[in-house]
Amino acid sequence: xxxxxxxxxxxxxxxxxxxxxxxxxxxxxxxxxxxxxxxxxxxxxxxxxxxxxxxxxxxxxxxxxxxxxxxxxxxxxxxxxxxxxxxxxxxxxxxxxxxxxxxxxxxxxxxxxxxxxxxxxxxxxxxxxxxxxxxxxxxxxxxxxxxxxxxxxxxxxxxxxxxxxxxxxxxxxxxxxxxxxxxxxxxxxxxxxxxxxxxxxxxxxxxxxxxxxxxxxxxxxxxxxxxxxxx
Numbered sequence: 001x002x003x004x005x006x007x008x009x010x011x012x013x014x015x016x017x018x019x020x021x022x023x024x025x026x027x028x029x030x031x032x033x034x035x036x037x038x039x040x041x042x043x044x045x046x047x048x049x050x051x052x053x054x055x056x057x058x059x060x061x062x063x064x065x066x067x068x069x070x071x072x073x074x075x076x077x078x079x080x081x082x083x084x085x086x087x088x089x090x091x092x093x094x095x096x097x098x099x100x101x102x103x104x105x106x107x108x109x110x111x112x113x114x115x116x117x118x119x120x121x122x123x124x125x126x127x128x129x130x131x132x133x134x135x136x137x138x139x140x141x142x143x144x145x146x147x148x149x150x151x152x153x154x155x156x157x158x159x160x161x162x163x164x165x166x167x168x169x170x171x172x173x174x175x176x177x178x179x180x181x182x183x184x185x186x187x188x189x190x191x192x193x194x195x196x197x198x199x200x201x202x203x204x205x206x207x208x209x210x211x212x213x214x215x216x217x218x219x220x221x222x223x224x225x226x227x228x229x230x231x
Contacts, residue, residue: 033164033174035073035218038114042079043067044088044107047095049122049159058203062121062160065207066214070117073219079113087111095120098163101170108167115166115173122159123203127152127186155183158206162214174217178210 043066046059064081071078087110097103098118108116130153135144157179164174182202 033218036075038076038164038166040077040079040113040115041070042084042108042111042113042116043070043081044084044093044116044118046119046121046160047093047098049095049120058123059121061203062207065204066117066162066211069208069211069215073215079111084111098165104165104170105167108165108170113167115164117162117164119160119162121161123156123206124159125154125156125202127154129153130185152186152188153183154186155181156202156206157181158203158210160207160210162210164218174214176214176217178213180206180209182206182209 043063046062046066048059067078067081070076088107091107091110093107097107098120104116104118108114129150131148131150133146133148136147137143138145158181160178160180162174162176162178163172165171166173182205184202
């Protein structure tokens with residue numbers, strides 16, 4: 001009798017419990033680099049892989065977005081852009097400069113920082129025609145007909161090489177490459193307008209995509225992880 005009661009209780013508990021429920025929780029994740037070791041950091045204007053005078057301000061724009069996101073990390077004294085430009089005025093910083101530990105030690109010394117964030121970029125795009133088909137009613141034929149509509153898919157690519165360079169060695173302690181992409185649809189009119197427009201809305205979006213990954217390497221952050229809750 002006692003065994004039957006125990007079995008009944010177990011069955012009630014099993015049947016009364018629902019299945020596992022999938023939930024997402026935030027988990028504090030340590031970074032690859034302990035950025036707290038570097039109390040002061042400067043962000044140098046990024047250098048184009050291919051010299052393009054028309055887009056000469058893009059390196060400054062990318063640096064601005066990087067600086068804006070780095071400023072959100074606690075415990076970092078970030079040197080502002082105006083101070084960086086004033087101190088380095090007259091300096092000819094090239095890709096060869098970034099590859100020279102001796103020159104990077106000198107630049108860090110001029111800025112009075114523990115580390116600098118520097119790198120290169122290449123922003124380009126590809127436009128390709130695409131088709132989709134719609135059903136339209138034809139009054140002449142008195143029936144629905146299939147019609148092809150052509151649009152243009154413009155895809156932006158940002159090849160971004162970011163380095164966190166130590167002031168004592170002049171060498172990268174973190175060296176990362178990213179190549180995010182972003183697509184948008186155009187008709188022939190809007191495609192022409194986008195080709196001649198001065199402002200590039202894709203630049204910020206692509207930069208933030210890459211810098212979010214870079215920040216995960218240098219600062220503790222929260223990540224979403226899957227868990228199962230038993231009810």
